Amino acid sequence: MKRARWQTAIHGVAIAALAAGLAACQPEPAATATAPAVEVPASAASAPAAVAPPVVAAPVGIPAALQARADALLAAHRQMIVLMTGERALEAAEKRAVSAVGQQLFHEMQERQQALIAQAADMTDPAAVAGLNALLDRIESEPSWFDADRLAFKEFLSELSTRYSQAQSLSGLKLGRRASEDLAVLAEIEQAYDRELKDVFGRFAQRGIEPKREKWADYVAKLQGLYSREQILKDFGAIVPYTQPPGGAKEKDSADAREIFGTSLPAKTVVLTFDDGPHARHTDEILEILKRYDAPAIFFQLGRNLGKLDAQGKAQLSATGAAAKRVLAAGHVLANHSFSHGMMAKMTDDAVRVEASETEALLDATGRPQSTLFRFPYGARNEAKLSTVEALKLRSMMWTVDSMDWADPVPKSIADRVLAEVDKAKRGVILFHDIQGRTVQALPTVLDQLVADGYRFATWRDGKFVVSASKKAAPDDGVAATSGDTLYRESHALVIGIDKYARWPGLHHAVPDAKAMEQLLVTRFGFKPENITALYDDQATRANILRALNEKLTDGKRVKRDDRVLVFFAGHGSTRKLASGRDVGYIVPVDATLDNLPSDAISMPQLQEVAEALSAKHVLFLVDACYSGLGLTRGGAAQGNKNFLTDNARRIGRQMLTAGGADQQVADDGPGGHSVFTWTMLQALSGKADLNGDNVITGTELAAYVAPAVSAIARQTPAFGSLPGSEGGEFVFALPVEREGLSGDSLQLDAAASQVNKRIDQANEQAVHAAATPKAAKAAKAGPAAVEVVVKNLEGADTKLTMPAAAPLTPRVAAQRANDRGLQLYRERRYDEAEAAFTEALKLQPRFALAANNLGFVYFKRGKPVEAARWFEQAIDMDGSRALAYLNLGDAYLQAGNDAKALAAYTTFVGLAPKHARVAALQAWIATPDAAHRPSLPPTNS
Known part of the structure; x- marks a missing residue:
């Protein structure tokens, strides 16, 4: 290492040149707002590969494995600096994560050093010596590195100097001397960086660094352009959660002093708690299970599920609230879980006081003996909110074992998780929820095993835990499992796809489109196969289509008031102009002639008559064909209602979404062998059309997603509106929870389909942005906002669709x-x-x-x-x-x-x-x- 090469860097960094050099080695910018991801180069199997440097071209002559290990060591060095800079000023939770990951990263740096040194051990191999000299060339003169980057190789250079000073060859001796010279320059760099380096590395190991250097901030700023603390933590398996229990671990060790965690329970003792009830059905099912095992429990109730206070402040219990009385009659404890299940840590003290006191009044109305227990929703609280509920003589009870029954759909998995956690701690407060069927199914397995293992159950009375006597396991008596509530009693569908027309031009994708829709309805949205009528090609005659519409779907014995009906048609559409100048649209059956639409095709007025005759609550027509002349009536769905699903259940809905207008053709060359319209609709129903994030897709949201997307990538403008007889109700698709665990078997779209989907998403983002008003933009900053999109209605005019803002999510x-x-x-x-x-x-x-x-x-x-x-x-x-x-x-x-x-x-x-x-x-x-x-x-x- 020639001193002249570094002299200017020691006395002052040439920022412009170094910035250009670093820019050349930065990874591609990420497509999201998160920290940039850093790719890992291929490295030898014996070297850890947790972090990787930005990749630059290696000087000629460096063996690939040596290059990879050197680059990985530099990356770890840089990441350690980014990770630890400002560590002392971090909040406690992030500081703990940074400390833990810092220890891992430090030890990995040590391993990398050893791997690099081990590769330099063969002093007799001329090729090895040549490779090491090439590496030193890079360490000494790589233009994209800061001088502080080279400090990553101090131990490596020291080892080279020691080993090769004893070499038997001239080339080896020269290598040892060169490493010694480089170490001398490193000493000056270390002196310049003394204070900063000691602050970063001093807590992990003694490195003998003394002096200091200015412009450390420039170096750190450049590294923070390559890495972020959050990404480094994540690479090491650590993510700092948004909320932490006040006081962290120390609080749980306080033997239930202020808040109750169950740490003072005797060994092999648990407390069963159930949140968010009462529920009209599942609470009673859980009571029956608890009775079989003679197990007491604490039910943390929501005030809104119990009832309400009238104008005079008197508690009025609801029908659901009556379940709370049955909880009491069974000998269990009723406790306070707030009125609305809001994020109380973000509420005012007065709001928290009202939430807690109103629920107390409703609990008192059940006839319960006085209880002092309170549980913060989500466990989110702070000192002020704790003090507020304590002023009401209530005491916070938390949990130590989360069943995760809210996320895991598999009862056995829920049970296994609880049993594993209890086995670790040997005691604790278990969190369940009495508002879903999977908890009902998992609970007997948990209780059976706990009883078999000799655990006892405790409850809370008179300010202390009370432990019940042990009981033998109860035999399984086949308590029936139940499923969650559904939005509709039954779901019915008529699916039609026609490619092989008798007289009209043949199509290529209509039948695959219809079959894909049929499969989606069954597998994703729970339509029963026996409730779906499918007519493909020669089955889709005019007579068969009308028979299915008029007999199967308008039959009051099959289709009830609380049902939904979906009709999907993929085929030809046509438009006929009447003498009055008005257009009438038609869907074309497989047996229609070319010149007699009134007698051979099915007109929109006929479909409107069918829609009005249906007894189902909500009906949606999805028509992958282009025409006009639909004669629609009043339309928008009820918007802005906070209780949308409840309100929507009372309103009749008759909606239609079509692929385009009379002068347009369906784009039949979309991804996956589908038309562009159907492909976009399938993607929308995968979850993309949930524009307001409330986990349901309404007919309006489906149109708001599909229409601008199809218009952006094909020469057609989908249209949407309500049919006669509609009262503003919305057809609703409830999105199922995704349970897929990614693995090598997980399917992906091909590159072309992925690119189309990206264009579709961009088109929708632009449509939402274009329709946004200044008022909506301002509201969005304050929280969830309504979503607006402009589309064509079924008469060809522009109309604004509005999706109400979703309630804040837990x-x-x-x-x-x-x-x-x-x-x-x-x-x-x-x-x-x-x-x-x-x-x-x-x-x-x-x-x-x-x-x-x-x-x-x-x-x-x-x-x-x-x-x-x-x-x-x-x-x-x-x-x-x-x-x-x-x-x-x-x-x-x-x-x-x-x-x-x-x-x-x-x-x-x-x-x-x-x-x-x-x-x-x-x-x-x-x-x-x-x-x-x-x-x-x-x-x-x-």
Whole structure:
């Protein structure tokens, strides 16, 4: 290292040149607002690969493995600086995460140093010496590095100096001397950076750094352009959640002094608690189960579920509130969970006081003995809110075991999670919810095992825990499982697709379009196959279509008032102009002639008559054909109502969405063998059309998503409106919760389809932005806002569709939505955005095993197996029953070159999922003890 090369850097950084150099080595900017992702270069299996540097072209002569390890060491050095800068000023939760990850990163840096040094051990190999000299060339003169970057190689240079000063060759001796000269210059750099480096590294190891240098801020600023603390934490499997219990771990260790966590319970004792009730059905089912096991419980009730206070402040219990009296009669404790389940940490003290006191009044109306227990919704509270409820003589009770019955649809998984957590702590307060069927199904398994293991149940009376006597396990008496509430009694559909017309031009995608819609209705939205009439090609005659409409769908015995009906047609449409000048639209059956629409086709007035005759509450026509002349009437749905679903259930709805106007043709060349209109609609119903984020898609939202998207990518303008007889009701698709755990079997769209979807999303964002008013924009900053989109109505005029703002989401629901969004983005190969969505889910709900697995798989997909393994391990720690996480963990370890850990992970996976398609290949791999002779595993989707 020639001193002249660094002299200017020591006395003052040439910022412009260095900035240009760093820009050349930065990764591509991310497509999201989150921290930039840093790609990992290929590296030798023996070197850790948790972090990677920005990639620059290596000088000629550096062996690839040596280059990779040197780059990885530099990346770790840079990330440590970004991670630890300003650490002392962080909040407690983030400081703990930074400290934990800092320890990991520091030890990995040590391992990288050792790996780099080990590769320099052969002093007799001329090629090795030549490669090391090439590496020193880069360390000394790489123009894109700051002088402080070179400090990453201090230990490496020291080892070279020591080893090669004893070399027997002239080239080796020269290498040792060169390393010594470089160390002398590093000493000056260390002196210049003394204070800053000691602040960053001093807590982990003594590095003997003394002097200081100005312009450290310039160096840190450049590194923060390459990395962010949040991304580094995430790479090491740490995400700082949005909310933390006040006081953290110390508070739980306070033996239930101020708030009750159950830490003072005797060993092998648990408290069963149920939140968010009472529920008209599930609360009674849970009471029956508790009776079988003689297990007491505490029910934290919401005031709004109990009833309301009249104008004089007197409590009026509702029909649902009567269930609370049955809880009391069964010997359980009723407690306060607020009135509205709002985020009380963000409320005013007066609002918190009202929430708690009104619920107390309603609880008193049940006849309960006085209780002092209160549970903050989401566990979100602060000192002021604690003091507020304490002034009402209430005491906060939290939990130590979260069943996650709100997120996990599998009762066995819920039960396994609870039992595993209880087994670790040997005591605690368990959080369940008595508002859903899966809790009812999981509870007997939990209680049966706890009783078998000798656990006792406790409750809270007179200011202390009261422990019940042990009881033998009760036999299973087949208590029926129940499902959650649904929006409709039944769902019916008529699906029509015609490609092979007798006299009209043939089509190519109509039948596949109709079949895809039929499958979607069954698999995603719960339509029963026997309630769907499908007419394809020669079945779709005029007589058969009218028979299905008039007999099956208007039959009052089959279709009831609380049902919904969907009619999907893909085929030709046509328009006829009457002598009066008015247009009449038609859908064209398979047997229609070309010149006699009135007698051979089905007119819009006929469809309107059918719509009015249907007894179903909500009807939606989806017509993938172009025509005009629909003669619509009054239209908009009830908007702005806070209780939208309740209000909507009382309103008749008759809606229609068509592919385009009379002078247009359907674009029949969309992705996946579908028309553009149907493809866009299928994507909309995958969840994209939930424009206001309330987990349902209304007919209006479907139109607001589909119409601008199709117009942007095809020469057609979909139209939407309400038919005669409509009272403003909305056809509603309730979105199912996504439960997919990403793995190598997860399907993705091809590149062309992904690109189309991206254009569709951009078109919708532009449409929403164009329709936004200054008032709406201002409201959006304050919280959830209404969404507006301008589309064509069924008479060809512009109309504004308004989707009311959704109510604020609970963290658990918001986390599930973020995970669902991440899955959708992953399928479209939009990895930056998918990573951001899964990260958001984990910030909202830190122990969300599904999101942890999915975040890990995004890392794996991007060639970062070490980081991926960290998240798969997190998912397993959160929920050890998730077989796919073990499979993914094995794949990640195998890709990282750690066969031993891959073997352990695969072995567990085979035991958990013996029928999985990959089990046979894995068993053969596991059964071969010699790693060199193991069969190759089939490639994963990585």
